[in-house]
Amino acid sequence: MSDPRFAILGPLEVWSGGVLVPVPGARQRALLAILLADAGRVVSAATLADTVWDGAPPEGAEQTLRSYVMRVRRALGVELGGRVVTSPPGYLITADPSELDTAVFADLCSRARDAARAEDWSAAARHLDAALPLWRGDPLADVPAARVLPATTRLTEQWLQARELRAEAALNLGLPDTVLAELRELSAEHPYRERMHWLLLLALYRGGRRGEALAVYQGIARRLRSETGLEPGPELRDLHQRLLADDGALAWRRPEVRDTASGSGTASAEDAAAVVPADDVPGADLAGADVPGAGVPGAGVPGAGGAGPADRPSLARSPIDDLPRDIPDFSGRAAELVTLLAAAEQAPHAVVVEAVNGMAGVGKTALVVRAAHRLAARYPDARLYLDLRGHDPERAPLAPDDALRVLLTTLGVAATRIPEPADERAALWRAEMAGRRCLLVLDNAADSAQVQPLLPGTASGLVLVTSRRRLTGLAGVHTLSLDVLPEADALDLLARIAGAERVAACPAEAREVVRLCGFLPLAVRIAGARLAARPAWTPADLADRLAEARRRLDLLTAEHLAVRASFELGHRSLAGSERPAERLAAAAFRTLGRWPGPDLTAGPAAALLGLAFDDAEDVLESLVDAHLLESRSPGRYRFHDLVRVYAEELAEKGSDTAVGVEGAEQDKVDGADGADDQAGLHALLVWYLNTAMNASDAQTPGLARSLIAAAPADPRFPPRTFPDYESATRWFDAEYANVLAAVDVALRLGARHVAAQLPLTLSWHLQTRSRFTELIELLTARLDDGDPRTVAILHSHLGTANCRLWRFDVADHHFRESLALRRRTGDRRGEGTILVNLGSVADELGDPEQAVAYRLQALPIFRELGDRAGEAVCLVNLGWSHHSAGRLDEALEYSAQALTLYSRLGNVHGEGEALSGLGCFRLAMGHHAEAVGLLEQALAKRREIGDRLLEADTLIDLGAAFDGGGDGDRAVAAWREAQEILVEIGHPRVAEVAGLLEGR
Structure with a gap:
C-alpha cells in the first residue's frame, strides 16, 4: 500500500x-x-x-x-x-x-x-x-x-x-445455502426492504425449504400490515403465488455454455460451485470444497472463461490432493486473493503461471494455499503441492530433476517408468499432465531456472509459485508482489491469535506492537503467540519489550518460527550463490547495515561500499530482487524495519560472506565487506556534505560557498550537482532525514568538520520551509564545535532564524557573538555579512539610522572582495533602511541596483527581495498601480522558491497596495490568503493580519 x-x-x-x-x-x-x-x-x-x-x-x-x-x-x-x-x-x-x-x-x-x-x-x-x-x-x-x-x-x-x-x-449460480444466513440477517435489519425479502424467499425455495419460505412470507406480510398498513408489493405477492403453486420455473436451471470448438455444451451445478469469492464477505463463502458435489468436472458458467480443455469431460483418473492445511486465522489479503482467483477465469493458449513474491515472512505461502483451496473444485484431476526448498536452513534447493521425480511419483507413475535423462523426464511430466485439470503449487522457489522445467505444457492447469525473488525469467508469468499488511489487517491478525478482547482493551498499544513488528505477518503472528502464551501480559507489556531494537528479533521467536532465521536464509542464499554479483550483494548488505539513515540512493551507497556507481546500483537492485531491500520509488532504497535490525546485527558482528569469490569480484567484495568500514562511512559523509553544499549553492547562488566549507572528495565518488533551484529543493526535501543522520554519524566518528558544516547546508532550506524552531535546535547543538570560524557561522544562522521568528533581541545577541569571532579570525566576508544582519535588527528595533551605518560599513567590504552576492544583499537591505528613515528616493535606487545584481547572479530569492522592496517603496509614495505590479512579480518569486513566510509577507503588502488603490475585495482576499499561511506555519504575525481583516 x-x-x-x-x-x-x-x-x-x-x-x-x-x-x-x-x-x-x-x-x-x-x-x-x-x-x-x-x-x-x-x-x-x-x-x-x-x-x-x-x-x-x-x-x-x-x-x-x-x-x-x-x-x-x-x-x-x-x-x-x-x-x-x-x-x-x-x-x-x-x-x-x-x-x-x-x-x-x-x-x-x-x-x-x-x-x-x-x-x-x-x-x-x-x-x-x-x-x-x-x-x-x-x-x-x-x-x-x-x-x-x-x-x-x-x-x-x-x-x-x-x-x-x-x-x-x-x-x-445454484448456491442458495451460501447466502441464506446473510439474507435472514439483512431482512431482519431492513424489514421494509422488499427486494431483500424476495431474495430470501427464493433462496429458501431453491434450498428445498418451500414450507419455510411460505411461513416467512406470512410473517413479512403481517409485519407490513401492522406497522405500515400496507400489503406486500406486487413482486413479493407474485412470488408468493408461485411458491404456493410450486412453480417449477423458480428452480435453478443449469446455464448452458457454448463450447468454443463445437458451438454447444452444458454446464453442471458443480462448475457453478467452483466460482469462488473473496473470503472476507460475510455469508459469501462459496469455496468449492464446501459445496456438495464439488470436485465433479464440468464446463463452468457463462463468462467464467471455462472454454477449451475445461469444457471436456474429466479424464478417468483418481483425484490427487496433497495441498497443505489452510490456516484458520488467515487475515487480510482480499485484493491479492481476488487476483489469484481471477487467474482461474482465464482461457489462455498456454499454462497460467501466477508467481507470488515478497520478503521473508510476508505470507506468500499462506495466501497461495488459501487460493489453492478456494480453487480446488476447478481442478478435479489433481491438486499438487511441492516445496522447492529455495530457502531451507537445512537442505539444499530441490534440483529440477528431483522435483520432477517427486511430482511424477505423486501422479502414480511407477519408478521404473521415470527416465534418467533430464529432457526425457520433463517430456514425460508434460505428457502426464496433458489434458489434466490440475492445480500445481510450487512453494519456496529459488529462481526461474528451478521452476521452468516443472511447468505443464497445456492450458488446462494453473501453477501457483511462491518465491522471495521476482521470477521475471519465466515467459508469460504473472507476478504478484506482496507487501506487508495494512495496519487494520495486522491488528486483525494479532487479535485472532492473541484474543480479540485483549487487543480491543489496549488499542493504542496493540497498534504499537504491530508497528514494531513492521506489519510483517510472521512477526505479528509470533507476537500474538507470545501474548497468547502469557495471559498476564498486556499489549503494552509486549510493546515495551519490542521497543528495544537490540532485543526485538530475539523476542520475535516462537518454537520453529523466527523472524531472524527467515532473514538469515535470504542472506545466506545470496552469500552461497554461484553468481559473483549475488555474493557481492550479500557482502554489501552487512555494510549497508552501518548506515542509520531512512534510505539511500546509488550515489552515497557507492561511497559507502567503495564501488563504482553502476556496480553499487546493481548491488542495490540485487538486494531488492531478494527482498532484503525495498524500493518504493525509482532510485531510492530502504530496509524494512526488521530487516534493518538484522542488518545492524550483522554489521556489529562482522561477516565472512566474501569467502570463495575470485578475482576482480573478490576485490569488490573486500571493499564492500568491511576491510575499512569507517573509510566507507567517511566517504559517504563527504559525499553528503559536498552534495548538500552544491544544493545550497543552487538555492542561493554565490552565497552558500562563501559560508560553507566543502571537504576533499574522492574522485571515484563525485557529489551530485544541481542545475537549478527546483532540483536542489527537491533533493533537500527527499534527503533531509538522511542529512540529519549523516550529522549523527559524523559526531559518532569524530568527523567534526562534516558535523559542523552539514547543518549549515540545511539553513536556507529550513528557512524557506518556515521550520525555524527546528533549525534553531539543530544549529544550537553544534555551538560547542570549538572552531571559531564555524561557531561564527552558526551564530550568524541562528541570528537569521530568530529574526524570522521576530525574536530580535535574541538575534542581536547571536549576530554580535558572530561579529566578534569574524573580526578575531580575520573573516572579512563574514564581517560584512554580520554588519548587514545587525542592520536588519536595528531596522526592526526602530533605529534606521544605525541600520544604514552598519550597512555602509559592509558595502565597501563586499566590493573590495569582489563578492557580488554579498554586495547585492547589502544593497537590498540599504534600501529598506532608507525606507525606514523616510528617504524613499535612496531606497528605490539601492533596491534597483540590488535587482540588477541578483538578476545577473540568477538568485531567485534575491530578485524577490528586491522586487518586494521596490513595490513597498512605490506604495509608500502613493503609486498604487506600480506597487501592485512589482509586488505581484515578487509574489511569483516567493512562490517559485516555496518560502511560505515570505509569500505571506508579500501578500500582506499586496493587500495594502490593493486597499490603497480602492480595491477592497482584492485586498481582503490577499490578507485572508496570508492569514491561512501564517496559521499553517504558526507565525506570530497572524495577529497583525487578523487586525487588518477586522471589520471587513
Whole structure:
C-alpha cells in the first residue's frame, strides 16, 4: 500500500506510503470527512460550518474553519496536504478515483451490474467479492457530524444494493445455502426492504425449504400490515403465488455454455460451485470444497472463461490432493486473493503461471494455499503441492530433476517408468499432465531456472509459485508482489491469535506492537503467540519489550518460527550463490547495515561500499530482487524495519560472506565487506556534505560557498550537482532525514568538520520551509564545535532564524557573538555579512539610522572582495533602511541596483527581495498601480522558491497596495490568503493580519 488512499467506508482513514496518517481533532476529522464524501466537488464554507458544528456554527465560524483547513493540511503532510484546495465559495479535496475506497467500490459495483445484465453471474460475483470487503463498517463511523450527510445515506444504499446483487448472483449460480444466513440477517435489519425479502424467499425455495419460505412470507406480510398498513408489493405477492403453486420455473436451471470448438455444451451445478469469492464477505463463502458435489468436472458458467480443455469431460483418473492445511486465522489479503482467483477465469493458449513474491515472512505461502483451496473444485484431476526448498536452513534447493521425480511419483507413475535423462523426464511430466485439470503449487522457489522445467505444457492447469525473488525469467508469468499488511489487517491478525478482547482493551498499544513488528505477518503472528502464551501480559507489556531494537528479533521467536532465521536464509542464499554479483550483494548488505539513515540512493551507497556507481546500483537492485531491500520509488532504497535490525546485527558482528569469490569480484567484495568500514562511512559523509553544499549553492547562488566549507572528495565518488533551484529543493526535501543522520554519524566518528558544516547546508532550506524552531535546535547543538570560524557561522544562522521568528533581541545577541569571532579570525566576508544582519535588527528595533551605518560599513567590504552576492544583499537591505528613515528616493535606487545584481547572479530569492522592496517603496509614495505590479512579480518569486513566510509577507503588502488603490475585495482576499499561511506555519504575525481583516 505505497500509494495514497482515502477510506471512508468505515472509520475515516488516510494512508500514505503504507502508513496510516493520523488526523487529530474531532472537528478537523469532520471537515476532512465532509470533503472526502464529496471528493472533487466544492463544498461551501457555510455547509461545512453548519455540519462541523452540528447545525449551530458559532460567530466567526468561517474564519475558524480556515484554521481547521490549515490543521487538516498540516496533518496530511507535504504530499497530501495540497490536496485540500481553497475554491470559492468553499473548499474541495482532489483525489484520483483509484485512491478513494468509495470510487473503487462504485466502479466494481458498476462492473457487477453490467455483468448481471449480460447474465454473466460468475463475473458479477467476482466483482462484488472484490467490492464488499472495502466496507469496514458504517461510512465515517467515527465521525458523528458526518452521519447526517446525504453522502452517507447514498453510500449505505449502494452497499445494500451490492449485497442484494451478490445474493442474486449466488442464487443464479445454484448456491442458495451460501447466502441464506446473510439474507435472514439483512431482512431482519431492513424489514421494509422488499427486494431483500424476495431474495430470501427464493433462496429458501431453491434450498428445498418451500414450507419455510411460505411461513416467512406470512410473517413479512403481517409485519407490513401492522406497522405500515400496507400489503406486500406486487413482486413479493407474485412470488408468493408461485411458491404456493410450486412453480417449477423458480428452480435453478443449469446455464448452458457454448463450447468454443463445437458451438454447444452444458454446464453442471458443480462448475457453478467452483466460482469462488473473496473470503472476507460475510455469508459469501462459496469455496468449492464446501459445496456438495464439488470436485465433479464440468464446463463452468457463462463468462467464467471455462472454454477449451475445461469444457471436456474429466479424464478417468483418481483425484490427487496433497495441498497443505489452510490456516484458520488467515487475515487480510482480499485484493491479492481476488487476483489469484481471477487467474482461474482465464482461457489462455498456454499454462497460467501466477508467481507470488515478497520478503521473508510476508505470507506468500499462506495466501497461495488459501487460493489453492478456494480453487480446488476447478481442478478435479489433481491438486499438487511441492516445496522447492529455495530457502531451507537445512537442505539444499530441490534440483529440477528431483522435483520432477517427486511430482511424477505423486501422479502414480511407477519408478521404473521415470527416465534418467533430464529432457526425457520433463517430456514425460508434460505428457502426464496433458489434458489434466490440475492445480500445481510450487512453494519456496529459488529462481526461474528451478521452476521452468516443472511447468505443464497445456492450458488446462494453473501453477501457483511462491518465491522471495521476482521470477521475471519465466515467459508469460504473472507476478504478484506482496507487501506487508495494512495496519487494520495486522491488528486483525494479532487479535485472532492473541484474543480479540485483549487487543480491543489496549488499542493504542496493540497498534504499537504491530508497528514494531513492521506489519510483517510472521512477526505479528509470533507476537500474538507470545501474548497468547502469557495471559498476564498486556499489549503494552509486549510493546515495551519490542521497543528495544537490540532485543526485538530475539523476542520475535516462537518454537520453529523466527523472524531472524527467515532473514538469515535470504542472506545466506545470496552469500552461497554461484553468481559473483549475488555474493557481492550479500557482502554489501552487512555494510549497508552501518548506515542509520531512512534510505539511500546509488550515489552515497557507492561511497559507502567503495564501488563504482553502476556496480553499487546493481548491488542495490540485487538486494531488492531478494527482498532484503525495498524500493518504493525509482532510485531510492530502504530496509524494512526488521530487516534493518538484522542488518545492524550483522554489521556489529562482522561477516565472512566474501569467502570463495575470485578475482576482480573478490576485490569488490573486500571493499564492500568491511576491510575499512569507517573509510566507507567517511566517504559517504563527504559525499553528503559536498552534495548538500552544491544544493545550497543552487538555492542561493554565490552565497552558500562563501559560508560553507566543502571537504576533499574522492574522485571515484563525485557529489551530485544541481542545475537549478527546483532540483536542489527537491533533493533537500527527499534527503533531509538522511542529512540529519549523516550529522549523527559524523559526531559518532569524530568527523567534526562534516558535523559542523552539514547543518549549515540545511539553513536556507529550513528557512524557506518556515521550520525555524527546528533549525534553531539543530544549529544550537553544534555551538560547542570549538572552531571559531564555524561557531561564527552558526551564530550568524541562528541570528537569521530568530529574526524570522521576530525574536530580535535574541538575534542581536547571536549576530554580535558572530561579529566578534569574524573580526578575531580575520573573516572579512563574514564581517560584512554580520554588519548587514545587525542592520536588519536595528531596522526592526526602530533605529534606521544605525541600520544604514552598519550597512555602509559592509558595502565597501563586499566590493573590495569582489563578492557580488554579498554586495547585492547589502544593497537590498540599504534600501529598506532608507525606507525606514523616510528617504524613499535612496531606497528605490539601492533596491534597483540590488535587482540588477541578483538578476545577473540568477538568485531567485534575491530578485524577490528586491522586487518586494521596490513595490513597498512605490506604495509608500502613493503609486498604487506600480506597487501592485512589482509586488505581484515578487509574489511569483516567493512562490517559485516555496518560502511560505515570505509569500505571506508579500501578500500582506499586496493587500495594502490593493486597499490603497480602492480595491477592497482584492485586498481582503490577499490578507485572508496570508492569514491561512501564517496559521499553517504558526507565525506570530497572524495577529497583525487578523487586525487588518477586522471589520471587513
